Amino acid sequence: MVPGPVQEEVQLLGRVRRYLEEHPEPPAITGRDVLREMAELRESAFDAKEEDLPALFQHYDQLASRARVVGADVGRPPVDPDCPYFAHLRLQEDRRTRDLFIGRGTRIEPGLRIVDWRDAPVSTIFYRYQEGEEFEEQVGDVVLQGTVAARRIVGVAGGELQRVDCPQGSWVREDGAWIPLARPPPSLSGGAGSAYRAGDAQKSRLGTGLAHRADKHLPEIAALIDPRQFDLVTRPGSGIVAIRGTAGSGKTTVALHRIAWLVHADPERFRPSRMLVLVWGRALKNYVAHVLPALGVEGVRVETWEAWARSLRLRLFSRLPKACREDSPGSLQRIKLHPVFETVLERRIRTRLAPPGMASALDDFVSLLSDTEATLRVFEDLAPGALPRPTLVAAGREMADQASRLRAWLDGDRSAGSILDCEDDALLLRAWQLRVGPLRGPDHRPVRHAHVLVDEVQDFAPLELRVALGTLDDGRCATLAGDTAQHIVDVAGFTDWKALFDHLDVQGTVVETLRVSYRSTREIAEFGRRLLGPHADAEPPPRTIRAGPPVEILRFTDHGALVALLADTLRNLSRSEPLASVALIAPDEACARLVYEGLLRAEVPRLRLVLDQDFSFAPGVEVTLARDVKGLEFDYVVLLDTSARHYPDTDTARRVLHVGATRAIHQLWVTVTGTPAAAVRPFLGAPG
Secondary structure, eight states: OOOHHHHHHHHHHHHHHHHHHOOOOOOOOHHHHHHHHHHHHHHHHHHGGGGGGGHHHHHHHHHHHHHHHHHHHHTOOOOOSSSOOOOOEEEEEETEEEEEEESSOOOEETTTEETTTOOTHHHHHHHOOOOTTEEEEEEEEEEEEEEEEEEEEEEEEEEEEEEEEEEEEEEEEEEEEEEEEESSOOOSSSSSTTOOOHHHHHHHTTTTTTTTTTSSSSHHHHSSOOOOHHHHOOOOOEEEEEEEEESOOHHHHHHHHHHHHHHHHHHTTTGGGGGGESSSSSHHHHHHHHHHHTTOOOOOOOOHHHHHHHHHHHHHTTTTTTTTBBBOOHHHHHHHHHHHHHHHHHHHHHOOOSSHHHHHHHHHHHHHSSSHHHHHHHHHHHSTTSOOOHHHHHHHHHHHHHHHHHHHTTTTTTTTTOOBBBTTHHHHHHHHHHHHHHOOOTSSSOOOEEEEEEEEEGGGGHHHHHHTTBBBBOOOEEEEOOOOOGGOOSOOOOOOOHHHHHHHOOOOOEEEEEEOSSOOOOHHHHHHHHHHHHGGGGGGOEEEEEEOOOOEEESSSSSSEEEHHHHHHHHHHOOOOOOOOEEEEESHHHHHHHHHHHHHHHHHHHHOOEEEEEESSSSSHHHHHHGOOTOOEEEEEEEOOBTTTOOSSSHHHHHHHOOOOOOTTEEEEEEEEEEOOOTTTGGSSSOO
């Protein structure tokens, strides 16, 4: 027997489709068509009889009104008869009942009301009110009042109803029959206030294996980490400690506690002012800047690589412009950040006689770019086949052009345009170190650090690491924390620790691996691992300390249906778990804005759009970008639109998905709109 709501939706869909077939939309009229007709009308007015002018003017006014309407409709998609809407809303207003359909196009005519979820004012009723609730909304100059008699989310594909979700239940169509879903609709729960939080996970290990140690003078640090981590924290203050760990294993925690330990163990040598923390992004910088004072360490400089390197370059190379172009050609980025390019620079400086000083270091850099043929020949000799020949040729042209503009700038021509790339900061600083010596601070004294921590090290170019480690004092004390599975920068970074150590001349450094994931549940950790595809088995699976709900894979035909589900879920979550933090992780800015604006109209509380890594680290919902969440964690994570269009089948795309998934502490949703990404397809149970 077909359930009542399903039967009704089948009938409504049939009626809508018949109307669309019988009343096809007229061919689109462009603004250009209307303007052409208006121009023709103006010309004909010159030869018209006086008694015909009023009619001509009236027609002209009608065309002008039509031009305004057409202009407003530019870019508005037509209604697709095979999938005309994704939701049905029935409103009871006084004695009138009307059905509204929510889709991704608008068609309002007698007998049909389909509105676009993105901009139709009346669609806010769908997003803000539940079935049975009374509503009152201002739409233009009219106040709508009434009751939501029915509110249903429907799945339509190929012109046929496939699914119905409503308060009375959920049903899917299989082999021509309607099957009720045994489990309730997806919901986010079990986190803040009721389940295991990250802080609780750490507190549950208070004192584990440490109560009988002699070094009890730092109980606030030792109590928060496990014995394996504590061994790394208390390593002697010389040499390089390399920490590799799966997502959520505490790499950053260990590295920061190591700083606190060093400050405590040898306060004279490891003064906070002589320590430096370099991180990949501003979000992690803000996080670290709050954690260190909580560990009793004040005054440590915490910087992103870009900000730290830029400040030094501006001080040492004051003749160069401040700004750098952010969008340098990919071929230029690849060669400048390639490990071998530093060797090319080093050879040039070693074989070129010049006095130590800024002018010489700058000339080393410019000649490296201008002597293109020699530079590329040495590069190919040192790293044959490292980059495709077309990439090298393109890079050579770009280098020669940049060198020409640089020389013009240095000769006083300020119209030369952008002459520096972001990658040049590292090259210029390395040229200074090789030609002049230690980098210099504001007081012109050598920059010497007692300890340098580089977090998310896998996305730093080896050249950048060389510059940073070149500021260490004779103790050579540093901590490198990272995970090659989270390497997401195409043109820089590394995936081989041994090769990195060989390049940095620190052979013999041992990578200490943390294998216990404290952040995520077993289900999330395993899902994140499997997203890596062929590389998932390169390392044994991480150990986890708890289980949780399964990872949800949710498919949608339209972003509007996704927003509808998220709006309901997030409003409920804000009531049941007001302290929960939620990240909606989008593949790009367009998707982030689309979802954010939909949720904003649905009045989801404490909603924030984060496009510049300015995370609040507070309860609420943050819509952000996949490239910006590395190193962070949230109670709940929703990966938005994991489609093949956004995540192609590449190692980098898989690692980006892995990073996003493993930000979740309690629960993870993965949403798909369109063709699923290859990394997600195996979890769907059938080819995508």
